[in-house]
């Protein structure tokens with residue numbers, strides 16, 4: 001059994017990752033921590049709760065976290081995930097989120113409690129994790145595993161030629177996390193672009209006709225439309241965030257290369273994830289370079305939704 005916390009910016013593919021984690025019998029989802037990302041944090045928080053409600057898992061706690069990058073500002077375009085973060089299915093957030101405990105404090109507390117048994121899957125800008133290890137540096141050596149959807153080591157980025165979204169939105173936080181010594185598995189565009197959901201998959205959810213499948217079909221269609229305009233060469237939309245959950249539970253889905261990874265902060269390559277040739281320490285990041293996409297997709301669709 002994998003004890004898991006999801007750190008998300010829900011987000012359409014975060015919603016699909018939550019659904020996959022909730023439905024996998026091998027996962028005990030302890031909680032969901034949220035941050036800004038594709039929409040402001042109040043949206044990620046509200047969206048995560050609505051997704052869990054739709055899945056019949058409203059008992060899983062959701063925590064509100066970071067509101068902005070460590071050093072930069074954030075503007076939201078709504079182009080890929082919609083202005084509400086979920087394909088315009090939920091609309092504007094009426095009231096700010098009322099979370100009992102800050103996501104960063106929850107993460108620190110749960111790492112201290114569960115230590116090596118805990119897996120954190122982060123599918124958002126890494127601001128919450130960066131804040132947690134800054135506040136409580138000892139957690140770096142305590143946690144079992146951190147699986148991050150982010151980066152593009154051998155393939156072009158999706159925001160710029162070099163950079164993937166979760167990294168470039170808060171590159172300082174990403175650098176801090178990737179150079180911290182945390183036991184990281186980096187699930188980047190190198191592998192996530194090979195996992196594609198298509199219109200035919202969404203049609204099956206529509207046919208199923210349950211409230212949850214109808215909800216998921218509506219926001220995933222928005223994502224497919226955005227992908228067909230922005231990345232027409234892919235013939236579908238990538239299951240970035242769900243693959244991170246898959247890798248956390250089934251590490252043999254991927255082949256990895258151990259590497260010290262750094263994040264470029266120079267303007268001309270901002271957010272690029274590359275090997276840090278100057279770090280002498282043993283690598284603590286496993287970079288995913290190949291994926292058994294068929295096996296992953298079979299598992300995903302057998303469980304979602």
Ligand SMILES: [Ca+2]
Pocket residue numbers: 008009010011013014037123124241
């Ligand atoms: Ca995400």
